[in-house]
Amino acid sequence: MRILVVGGGGREHALVWKLAQSPRVQKLFAAPGNAGIAELATCVDIAAEDTEGLLALVRQEKIDLTVVGPEAPLVGGLVDAFQKARCAGLLGSGRIFGPTRRAAAIEGSKVFAKELMQKYGIPTARAAVFDNPAAARSYIKELGAPCVVKADGLAAGKGVIVADDMAAALDAVEIIMVRRAFGAAGQRVLIEERLEGEEASVLAFSDGERVLPFLPAQDHKRIFDGDRGPNTGGMGAYAPAPACTPEVLREVEERILLPTVRALKAEGAPYVGVLYAGLMLTADGPKVLEFNARFGDPETQPLMCLMAGDLLELIEAALDGELERVRPVWHPGAAVCVVMAAEGYPGPYRKGDPIVGLADVPPDVVVFHAGTARRDGELVTAGGRVLGVTARGADLAEAVARAYDAAGRIHFAGVHYRHDIGRKGLTRLAAAQEGEAC
Ligand code: AMP
Ligand code: GLY
Numbered sequence: 001m002r003i004l005v006v007g008g009g010g011r012e013h014a015l016v017w018k019l020a021q022s023p024r025v026q027k028l029f030a031a032p033g034n035a036g037i038a039e040l041a042t043c044v045d046i047a048a049e050d051t052e053g054l055l056a057l058v059r060q061e062k063i064d065l066t067v068v069g070p071e072a073p074l075v076g077g078l079v080d081a082f083q084k085a086r087c088a089g090l091l092g093s094g095r096i097f098g099p100t101r102r103a104a105a106i107e108g109s110k111v112f113a114k115e116l117m118q119k120y121g122i123p124t125a126r127a128a129v130f131d132n133p134a135a136a137r138s139y140i141k142e143l144g145a146p147c148v149v150k151a152d153g154l155a156a157g158k159g160v161i162v163a164d165d166m167a168a169a170l171d172a173v174e175i176i177m178v179r180r181a182f183g184a185a186g187q188r189v190l191i192e193e194r195l196e197g198e199e200a201s202v203l204a205f206s207d208g209e210r211v212l213p214f215l216p217a218q219d220h221k222r223i224f225d226g227d228r229g230p231n232t233g234g235m236g237a238y239a240p241a242p243a244c245t246p247e248v249l250r251e252v253e254e255r256i257l258l259p260t261v262r263a264l265k266a267e268g269a270p271y272v273g274v275l276y277a278g279l280m281l282t283a284d285g286p287k288v289l290e291f292n293a294r295f296g297d298p299e300t301q302p303l304m305c306l307m308a309g310d311l312l313e314l315i316e317a318a319l320d321g322e323l324e325r326v327r328p329v330w331h332p333g334a335a336v337c338v339v340m341a342a343e344g345y346p347g348p349y350r351k352g353d354p355i356v357g358l359a360d361v362p363p364d365v366v367v368f369h370a371g372t373a374r375r376d377g378e379l380v381t382a383g384g385r386v387l388g389v390t391a392r393g394a395d396l397a398e399a400v401a402r403a404y405d406a407a408g409r410i411h412f413a414g415v416h417y418r419h420d421i422g423r424k425g426l427t428r429l430a431a432a433q434e435g436e437a438c
Helices: 010-019 051-061 071-075 078-087 101-108 110-120 133-143 166-178 246-266 300-306 311-319 396-407 423-437
Strands: 002-007 027-032 065-068 095-097 127-130 147-151 160-163 189-193 198-207 211-213 222-224 228-231 236-239 272-282 285-292 334-341 366-369 372-375 378-381 385-393
Touching (some): 002 010, 101 110, 101 272, 110 127, 110 246, 133 166, 133 189, 236 300, 272 311, 300 334, 396 423
Parallel strands (some): 002 027
């Protein structure tokens, strides 16, 4: 099979890396890809949002399957455009994996997602929707703080402000709705109760009716150790996350993922693709913070390292509406991804610094590229998140130690990474062991 992966970050490198292991994959393409992906696939300089360019590539290269990484093309209707072209006989038998525009609204509009959850009784934070800043302010004054103010639309993961006090919440309305810091995404806001607990990410394949969850993972969204500083795209992830026990995972499947997929079908927008539930594990059970309409980044990096079976088979079963015929198989142990970021990230960051030390990384540690490029043959930084150093271990402690040992061998000017990826999981495992010993 000839496969195209759309996107050019660490998640897409992990997908390409995993697909390259499938005995049925003959040739891989990526658009636009990055310097790491270029070692496994033919990278074509077409942006993920360039629907016409992607359609032309698929026709020209006779691509059998397109896998979409980022949210923007999904929310913008890339899958719909491919399906239309296929019906018109323009793509041969070429298929695309990802939700349609209407189904991807679960990520594209936080208001749509919240109203769906409210209508179908899916556990989530209580929230109200406003399209007028004055009404939003008076609601905040009534509700009091802490609360969370969220821009409705896509804002590259930055449109959520967790406000500790009333002044910060009122300020958030000003930033999102009045100053329009996130553009049209701030036309409407959600004002939400703040939930307490530990966060987890549960991704699942969906064929429109059934779901097949991955191992639970945990992201680290803040830039600094101890979950301090501004939010980022994700500074590291690990799986399985012990906070999401098998019982909790079952609850997530039965009370969140399945009802959501059924709800979308009932609303006339069946969901085929990977559904990502960002969860708060509260004392009252798991509740949804957000849905994403795609593989998570960086959760996909450790998850692909842990997946033992063929990713292609799972994707095809979802596309065929036959998820019941497959089952993901996982390596034992755990995997950890430490993201190495450029100085300044998540604000304006340095670019063009040479990256050294990759040859010193042990061969069984995978360094997924995110923001990298080649300049006169030399590997240089080209994005905020530069690399995702990903290691598997017999347990979480070993995976953490191996990932950090490898990260310590890599260097570029201004490099920054967190030193506590996986720590919450380690603390929880240690406490459980102590409990058993007592
Ligand atoms: P979101 O993009 O909705 O997942 O929000 C980004 C981050 O904001 C989440 O990962 C949480 O850390 C935080 N957050 C969002 N909603 C809430 C909430 N209702 N309560 C507490 N924290 C939240
Ligand atoms: N890890 C967060 C995301 O993929 O949006």
